[in-house]
Amino acid sequence: xxxxxxxxxxxxxxxxxxxxxxxxxxxxxxxxxxxxxxxxxxxxxxxxxxxxxxxxxxxxxxxxxxxxxxxxxxxxxxxxxxxxxxxxxxxxxxxxxxxxxxxxxxxxxxxxxxxxxxxxxxxxxxxxxxxxxxxxxxxxxxxxxxxxxxxxxxxxxxxxxxxxxxxxxxxxxxxxxxxxxxxxxxxxxxxxxxxxxxxxxxxxxxxxxxxxxxxxxxxxxxxxxxxxxxxxxxxxxxxxxxxxxxxxxxxxxxxxxxxxxxxxxxxxxxxxxxxxxxxxxxxxxxxxxxxxxxxxxxxxxxxxxxxxxxxxxxxxxxxxxxxxxxxxxxxxxxxxxxxxxxxxxxxxxxxxxxxxxxxxxxxxxxxxxxxxxxxxxxxxxxxxxxxxx
Amino acid sequence: xxxxxxxxxxxxxxxxxxxxxxxxxxxxxxxxxxxxxxxxxxxxxxxxxxxxxxxxxxxxxxxxxxxxxxxxxxxxxxxxxxxxxxxxxxxxxxxxxxxxxxxxxxxxxxxxxxxxxxxxxxxxxxxxxxxxxxxxxxxxxxxxxxxxxxxxxxxxxxxxxxxxxxxxxxxxxxxxxxxxxxxxxxxxxxxxxxxxxxxxxxxxxxxxxxxxxxxxxxxxxxxxxxxxxxxxxxxxxxxxxxxxxxxxxxxxxxxxxxxxxxxxxxxxxxxxxxxxxxxxxxxxxxxxxxxxxxxxxxxxxxxxxxxxxxxxxxxxxxxxxxxxxxxxxxxxxxxxxxxxxxxxxxxxxxxxxxxxxxxxxxxxxxxxxxxxxxxxxxxxxxxxxxxxx
Numbered sequence: 001x002x003x004x005x006x007x008x009x010x011x012x013x014x015x016x017x018x019x020x021x022x023x024x025x026x027x028x029x030x031x032x033x034x035x036x037x038x039x040x041x042x043x044x045x046x047x048x049x050x051x052x053x054x055x056x057x058x059x060x061x062x063x064x065x066x067x068x069x070x071x072x073x074x075x076x077x078x079x080x081x082x083x084x085x086x087x088x089x090x091x092x093x094x095x096x097x098x099x100x101x102x103x104x105x106x107x108x109x110x111x112x113x114x115x116x117x118x119x120x121x122x123x124x125x126x127x128x129x130x131x132x133x134x135x136x137x138x139x140x141x142x143x144x145x146x147x148x149x150x151x152x153x154x155x156x157x158x159x160x161x162x163x164x165x166x167x168x169x170x171x172x173x174x175x176x177x178x179x180x181x182x183x184x185x186x187x188x189x190x191x192x193x194x195x196x197x198x199x200x201x202x203x204x205x206x207x208x209x210x211x212x213x214x215x216x217x218x219x220x221x222x223x224x225x226x227x228x229x230x231x232x233x234x235x236x237x238x239x240x241x242x243x244x245x246x247x248x249x250x251x252x253x254x255x256x257x258x259x260x261x262x263x264x265x266x267x268x269x270x271x272x273x274x275x276x277x278x279x280x281x282x283x284x285x286x287x288x289x290x291x292x293x294x295x296x297x298x299x300x301x302x303x304x305x306x307x308x309x310x311x312x313x314x315x316x317x318x319x320x321x322x323x324x325x326x327x328x329x330x331x332x333x334x335x336x337x338x339x340x341x342x343x344x345x346x347x348x349x350x351x352x353x354x355x356x357x358x359x360x361x362x363x364x365x366x367x368x369x370x371x372x373x374x375x376x377x378x379x380x381x382x383x384x385x386x387x388x389x
Numbered sequence: 390x391x392x393x394x395x396x397x398x399x400x401x402x403x404x405x406x407x408x409x410x411x412x413x414x415x416x417x418x419x420x421x422x423x424x425x426x427x428x429x430x431x432x433x434x435x436x437x438x439x440x441x442x443x444x445x446x447x448x449x450x451x452x453x454x455x456x457x458x459x460x461x462x463x464x465x466x467x468x469x470x471x472x473x474x475x476x477x478x479x480x481x482x483x484x485x486x487x488x489x490x491x492x493x494x495x496x497x498x499x500x501x502x503x504x505x506x507x508x509x510x511x512x513x514x515x516x517x518x519x520x521x522x523x524x525x526x527x528x529x530x531x532x533x534x535x536x537x538x539x540x541x542x543x544x545x546x547x548x549x550x551x552x553x554x555x556x557x558x559x560x561x562x563x564x565x566x567x568x569x570x571x572x573x574x575x576x577x578x579x580x581x582x583x584x585x586x587x588x589x590x591x592x593x594x595x596x597x598x599x600x601x602x603x604x605x606x607x608x609x610x611x612x613x614x615x616x617x618x619x620x621x622x623x624x625x626x627x628x629x630x631x632x633x634x635x636x637x638x639x640x641x642x643x644x645x646x647x648x649x650x651x652x653x654x655x656x657x658x659x660x661x662x663x664x665x666x667x668x669x670x671x672x673x674x675x676x677x678x679x680x681x682x683x684x685x686x687x688x689x690x691x692x693x694x695x696x697x698x699x700x701x702x703x704x705x706x707x708x709x710x711x712x713x714x715x716x717x718x719x720x721x722x723x724x725x726x727x728x729x730x731x732x733x734x735x736x737x738x739x740x741x742x743x744x745x746x747x748x749x750x751x752x753x754x755x756x757x758x759x760x761x762x763x764x765x766x767x768x769x770x771x772x773x774x775x776x777x778x
Binding site for chain 2: 314
């Protein structure tokens with residue numbers, strides 16, 4: 001069943017970098033791919049029409065199980081026919097398991113073998129999340145790619161703590177897989193066409209910054225068997241060089257016949273550097289969050305629209321960008337909108353930033369296919385370090 | 390010169406209601422027309438691409454001289470080549486004179502024959518606005534339709550106060566016209582193609598709720614001579630029946646050979662009722678402001694998305710609406726976005742509301758052209774009073 005739910009094929013390699021095709025029941029996704037984050041069922045500030053338009057053309061976005069479980073609740077999404085019908089997004093969706101948010105957002109966590117009890121960050125309500133509840137919620141959401149429920153230790157967790165966490169995550173991976181399979185069978189038996197049938201599921205490798213634990217976590221996750229594998233628990237405060245080390249060490253060990261997903265990462269340079277180390281999939285809130293904070297990513301580095309030097313600058317945010325924002329609007333205008341608190345300031349910056357991330361990945365894919373990834377990588381990094389003129 | 394700048398033709402009448410064509414240097418506008426308000430150079434939450442798309446197709450929007458004069462400042466807009474180039478909006482623009490905002494937003498006003506001294510509502514800066522400064526600013530903005538600088542008395546101004554205000558407005562109308570003409574000549578002499586050449590200018594009728602003063606104000610404004618005439622100082626707190634009375638009394642007396650503009654009005658019913666009394670043009674922040682506050686205008690009246698009854702309602706905001714929002718999204722989803730504070734809640738509601746206003750005016754125009762305005766008006770009012778099911 002999972003073979004039907006997700007197809008995967010590597011079409012080109014350049015060093016460790018891979019160009020692939022991920023086939024979901026809702027369309028084909030070329031990898032390496034960046035997935036915009038739609039926390040609560042919307043990519044903040046960017047309408048689906050824009051995400052589908054040629055300049056963005058996002059093939060897959062994320063939803064957050066933790067957030068959607070709290071608001072509007074799995075029952076509401078289920079009653080509306082799943083997250084696709086609820087939101088109106090028709091392309092592929094990946095949902096995370098809620099694990100990361102429980103550990104980063106909620107209050108008064110009580111962790112047990114069974115799961116985690118916590119207070120909601122929105123209303124203080126007492127909640128309980130477990131591998132089973134996460135799988136049931138993700139079945140209700142009907143995402144195309146489900147993530148196993150994991151425990152996320154702090155980025156700087158000591159060896160012993162990281163090992164205990166890893167083992168819990170391994171047991172939770174087995175329970176996730178098992179409940180997921182039951183739900184898929186139930187859905188198939190009930191003859192349901194959408195929602196919780198033909199979903200696929202990814203396992204998550206933990207182990208903090210300890211390479212031996214990362215290896216062990218990978219082995220135990222692969223032992224359970226998933227449609228794809230993710231590296232979790234990075235970009236949580238550790239040094240950038242440490243993150244690159246972990247990725248460089250772990251990614252090539254991940255099954256070549258399955259997609260590799262680096263969760264919650266990162267900046268444009270992180271994406272390119274991690275592709276070079278064998279990663280296929282990424283997600284991150286940076287393009288939209290930084291957009292809301294007045295920052296534009298460009299081919300010559302970051303541009304802060306708050307800077308007075310752009311007050312009457314009629315050039316687009318990025319002179320080499322062909323996105324809808326850069327084709328139409330000037331730095332002066334985007335700055336004006338941002339400085340006066342107009343909603344469209346954040347909207348336009350988020351759109352442009354997503355365009356930059358998605359276009360960067362488009363260039364990455366092309367360069368891998370044409371065997372010119374090394375050159376692309378060098379020129380890209382030179383560009384973004386050259387400074388906005 | 391003004392004849393070139395603005396063409397006007399009535400193509401059909403049905404009672405006092407008129408269907409017309411307003412020709413600006415930036416396209417033809419069918420009237421009666423609703424003009425979305427772009428206070429600071431952006432219609433809050435709605436991108437220009439959306440305003441131009443078929444479901445909205447806004448042919449003309451407003452800019453606010455007061456706001457743009459304060460931020461980013463006329464010098465910045467001028468340096469960027471005028472408001473069209475600064476914002477990226479290519480269709481027609483009308484700018485108000487700043488008069489209304491000075492009297493409604495600013496602090497510590499000091500009114501004199503020369504103009505009005507006040508403190509900016511954003512930073513307390515001491516500012517001075519006069520007919521001349523307003524004309525110079527609107528020339529820098531390069532709007533297609535410029536408004537004369539007027540004084541707005543309170544809606545409930547007594548007869549004597551309203552008369553004094555009216556007389557000041559009449560003298561300011563003459564000064565506005567005179568400075569406007571100079572600026573047009575200067576622009577033409579300098580061979581400028583855009584910006585401050587071939588603008589048109591409208592005069593504003595004041596007089597509060599006193600019909601004799603309204604008549605007098607109209608006569609004195611027509612005496613100066615403008616490309617179009619506006620009714621100002623309504624919808625500022627007076628009873629709705631009083632507003633309709635003033636419009637019913639004044640609009641038919643306004644020159645038939647010029648467009649008639651009712652400033653800052655109003656609700657969908659206000660629009661239809663005022664068209665029935667002879668008005669051609671409208672602007673109002675209601676669709677976007679109420680959208681940001683969670684209210685949707687529909688063919689069956691207003692819908693408050695905060696109401697829990699929509700929690701799992703998969704129907705569109707308005708079942709008879711063909712806008713991009715109603716074609717794609719449910720009440721449940723829009724409510725969810727609004728309740729969780731997602732920016733897109735306000736964006737989608739603003740879009741739908743503008744679609745409703747603009748589509749209502751499309752229906753108004755068609756019904757006038759086909760001689761069925763009376764029936765349309767009755768059915769429309771029945772519809773919006775029938776209650777959202």
